[in-house]
Amino acid sequence: MQIDSVNISQGASAATIICDALRRAIIEGRLNDGDALRQDEIARMFGTSRIPVREAIAMLEQQGLVVTQRYKGAVVAGISPQEAAEIWDFRALLEGHVIEAAVPRMTAATFARARRHLDAFAKTANPRDWGELNRQFHTTLYAASDLSYHLTVIDKALDRVDRLLRAQLSLSNGLARATEEHEAILAACEAGNPEQAGQLTRQHILGAKANLLAQINRD
Amino acid sequence: MQIDSVNISQGASAATIICDALRRAIIEGRLNDGDALRQDEIARMFGTSRIPVREAIAMLEQQGLVVTQRYKGAVVAGISPQEAAEIWDFRALLEGHVIEAAVPRMTAATFARARRHLDAFAKTANPRDWGELNRQFHTTLYAASDLSYHLTVIDKALDRVDRLLRAQLSLSNGLARATEEHEAILAACEAGNPEQAGQLTRQHILGAKANLLAQINRD
């Protein structure tokens, strides 16, 4: 008789669940810069005491997503145009490098998966999904590099700027242009051309940065 | 009458104090890979309850310095040779870039400060100080770049590998060689040569990586 065993002791802790939910809410724009995170309110929402909420907030602060001040609580971290610009440059440097390392190791399964994410991104009507779908497209390609530390750092950088991605894609023609650029990046990967994939990725990121900064300066 | 006001409300929380102390202990090698972090013991040492200790541990986990398992507590994170190698490559990429951006913005005060850190590094006899002094030398140079996000990410990477730095510097001639390389980097900065500073920084980091990996493979 064959019994499938499952590890029943590793359900997520309350703090982890709350941290993930808050992180998602911040990234997807449901919580905005400067919004206060009230410990008692969040505890009520999750049916728990404040202790795991505090632990979740401590985690989020380490991720740069919230800022706490002693005795005054936590607020969602803002991001200045200068910081956003720097993070975009950072991403161009790092993601360009990672995709170059990844291309020689990509398989047909990589391409198929990336194609699915690209298509989903292109056809979604819900702005809230753009960040996640964009991320899935890119990180599927990068994952072939096997550079897990790099990927973790990229994920963290994306967490910080995803809310701005929505603003940038909302620009006239933003979505169509991003989709074209994704197509070109995927084509370079499929052609086995690391230099071109890297170059296109850097242009893609820096182009998005330029658009967004232009919008901020116009506002 | 002139009164100097001070902000008296911003002492660090217990969790922050504990987190910083544990982080330092890990980085400096006083806590080793796999060491358990016992909540009750740490709470006693700091004269507090376990709650701030739990918060501190949650923070450290986000920093990649400890690994927790539900109901089993936290242990100091290990680092495999592969992960160490990747982080060194990561540092070469990032720090090379940052110092190139920094060179054109460096001042005489930068050089004087870096010189002091270089000298302190060269003459210390205490291996426990190598990581911090090495870090101060490099980050003094990088700070002129004004790339604060990059610097934060570099600091985090250094936190992960500083304990290995000690091993690498303990190698025959490791300290003398690192000092020579620091001298060359500083000279390139003083000469206002970003490309050379970047190149020497990358070589410095990748050379340290190669030495360490050779030692690991010998063991």
Place this chain on the structure above:
DNA sequence: ATAATGAATATTGGATACAATATGCAATAC
């Protein structure tokens, strides 16, 4: 002897209670 079992103890997870600080609002002063 080794392996299995069960109870006691240790440790973690988090609920509740208390202490410390911040905020808001009504009352008072000018």
Place this chain on the structure above:
DNA sequence: GTATTGCATATTGTATCCAATATTCATTAT
């Protein structure tokens, strides 16, 4: 009217306690 003060309330920080789970060790079975 505006500014200041003082008190009540709200919120954060953490101590204490209880519940849940893991580990250890003595006892029993083979």
